Amino acid sequence: MSAIQYIKDIYGAVKSLLIGMKQTGYYFTHHKEIITQNYPEEKQQLAERFRGEVVMTHDSNNEHKCTGCTACELACPNGTIKIVTKFEQTPEGKKKKAIDKFVYHLELCTMCNLCVVACPTDAIKMDQAFEHSVFDRSQLTKVLNKPGSKIMEGVE
Amino acid sequence: MWSLGNITHSIDAWLNESFNPALALLIEFVIVGTMAIELFAVLGLVLVFMERKVSAYMQIRVGPNRVGPKGMFQTFADTIKLLLKEGLTPSGSDKFLFNLAPVIAIIAAMLLLAPIAFAKDFQMWDLNIGVLYVSAISSVAVISILMAGWSSNNKYSLLGAMRSGAQIVSYELSAGLSILAIVVLVGSLKMTDIVASQETGWWLFKGHIPALIAFATFIIAATAETNRAPFDLAEAESELTAGFHTEYSGMRFALFFLAEYVNIFIVCAIGATLFLGGWMPFHIGQWEAFNHVMDFIPSSLWFFGKTFFLIFLIMWFRWTFPRLRIDQLLNLEWKYLLPISMFNLLLATAIAIFGWHF
Numbered sequence: 086m087s088a089i090q091y092i093k094d095i096y097g098a099v100k101s102l103l104i105g106m107k108q109t110g111y112y113f114t115h116h117k118e119i120i121t122q123n124y125p126e127e128k129q130q131l132a133e134r135f136r137g138e139v140v141m142t143h144d145s146n147n148e149h150k151c152t153g154c155t156a157c158e159l160a161c162p163n164g165t166i167k168i169v170t171k172f173e174q175t176p177e178g179k180k181k182k183a184i185d186k187f188v189y190h191l192e193l194c195t196m197c198n199l200c201v202v203a204c205p206t207d208a209i210k211m212d213q214a215f216e217h218s219v220f221d222r223s224q225l226t227k228v229l230n231k232p233g234s235k236i237m238e239g240v241e
Numbered sequence: 242m243w244s245l246g247n248i249t250h251s252i253d254a255w256l257n258e259s260f261n262p263a264l265a266l267l268i269e270f271v272i273v274g275t276m277a278i279e280l281f282a283v284l285g286l287v288l289v290f291m292e293r294k295v296s297a298y299m300q301i302r303v304g305p306n307r308v309g310p311k312g313m314f315q316t317f318a319d320t321i322k323l324l325l326k327e328g329l330t331p332s333g334s335d336k337f338l339f340n341l342a343p344v345i346a347i348i349a350a351m352l353l354l355a356p357i358a359f360a361k362d363f364q365m366w367d368l369n370i371g372v373l374y375v376s377a378i379s380s381v382a383v384i385s386i387l388m389a390g391w392s393s394n395n396k397y398s399l400l401g402a403m404r405s406g407a408q409i410v411s412y413e414l415s416a417g418l419s420i421l422a423i424v425v426l427v428g429s430l431k432m433t434d435i436v437a438s439q440e441t442g443w444w445l446f447k448g449h450i451p452a453l454i455a456f457a458t459f460i461i462a463a464t465a466e467t468n469r470a471p472f473d474l475a476e477a478e479s480e481l482t483a484g485f486h487t488e489y490s491g492m493r494f495a496l497f498f499l500a501e502y503v504n505i506f507i508v509c510a511i512g513a514t515l516f517l518g519g520w521m522p523f524h525i526g527q528w529e530a531f532n533h534v535m536d537f538i539p540s541s542l543w544f545f546g547k548t549f550f551l552i553f554l555i556m557w558f559r560w561t562f563p564r565l566r567i568d569q570l571l572n573l574e575w576k577y578l579l580p581i582s583m584f585n586l587l588l589a590t591a592i593a594i595f596g597w598h599f
Contacts, residue, residue: 109561
């Protein structure tokens with residue numbers, strides 16, 4: 086290493102360090118813009134595609150679109166969804182398959198969105214709720230269809 | 242003129258009147274020891290809070306803001322938490338050394354407090370080898386780190402401790418040489434002499450280029466000696482979890498933490514004494530009027546102002562620069578800092594001999 090190179094190295098190092106210090110010094114003295122939020126009070130506007138949990142959409146008549154086809158159950162890579170079906174009596178006297186319980190294990194879910202993609206009737210979708218902490222693990226096992234709900238007219 | 246020196250002298254006189262000299266000395270020891278412990282507690286609380294706020298401001302964050310106004314009592318809450326936590330001792334560790342290490346760390350920091358002049362005539366022990374004493378005792382800190390790393394019986398702790406040993410042993414050289422540059426200019430190792438020599442101006446301004454280079458090398462070496470980022474290889478939380486204090490919890494961890502911050506304060510106080518005049522107000526040569534105005538600011542304020550300025554500088558380094566690798570760290574010392582500070586010492590000696598400084 087030549088002597089000139091040695092001095093150049095030192096000069097370059099000091100210069101680059103001072104550039105960094107100038108930047109942080111600027112941030113320190115211009116304390117207006119804050120890039121963090123005071124979380125519980127101010128909540129961030131989440132991105133549209135943010136995936137928090139799976140929900141089943143219900144309309145105002147408490148009707149959902151799930152036919153109980155179990156496509157989502159098959160699509161799920163880690164067994165998050167378990168569909169319990171029952172047979173309902175139609176007015177014409179025929180027996181028809183319908184869901185009894187749409188069991189969703191939030192503690193197993195990786196929010197991969199495959200169930201939503203697999204659903205042929207768009208009955209389930211991803212919701213943005215993300216504050217899922219509970220004191221007991223069993224509370225994370227949810228039944229997605231609301232009590233007393235039934236399938237929408239015309240959805241097969 | 243109001244000064245802390247008068248208070249201490251009157252207390253000393255009163256104690257010697259009321260009790261026999263031995264007892265008076267003992268009482269003074271107790272008073273000084275209590276004040277040192279109080280200073281430690283206050284420094285720990287203030288510096289941790291300052292560090293967190295400075296880092297937050299530099300990273301465009303808010304920092305602690307929940308406990309008390311602007312988060313002022315956050316460090317109190319943290320201290321209470323650490324006091325209440327269980328201090329675990331790993332079953333595979335060398336228990337005696339494991340429990341001894343944090344105590345040695347704090348004792349080394351406490352010993353370093355002795356020669357520092359906090360204000361005019363306000364000093365624990367004005368020994369005639371003040372600067373040498375400081376550089377000697379500051380090497381004791383590495384023993385506690387090595388002890389902690391070895392006794393933890395944990396490979397990360399040991400790696401951190403070994404790195405820290407290599408680091409402190411190397412950086413002590415350039416720290417010592419940069420201190421020596423000022424000692425050469427002053428001609429004395431005594432703290433009061435060093436401060437008194439700066440009555441016409443601080444060495445940073447009086448000593449021309451050698452003082453500036455010595456100041457730069459001292460700040461770098463001080464950062465390295467206190468194991469602060471960008472030289473925090475002993476801890477290196479992204480590589481070694483927490484380095485030498487991985488296995489420590491509760492109050493023993495708090496002692497290491499406290500010792501780290503007190504060490505920062507002490508090296509900055511030494512730096513302020515050597516380069517920025519200690520408690521000496523800002524004086525310019527023979528400008529009587531200006532110097533007289535500056536004298537109205539109490540000397541303790543000058544000392545703490547300068548020290549906290551240097552502490553801020555070291556915090557600024559920490560929150561700006563990325564951590565060095567161990568080989569880069571040793572390269573920096575042995576290939577750059579040491580030759581530069583040796584050459585610088587030669588320059589300072591020439592200036593001192595020919596009397597070129599102001």
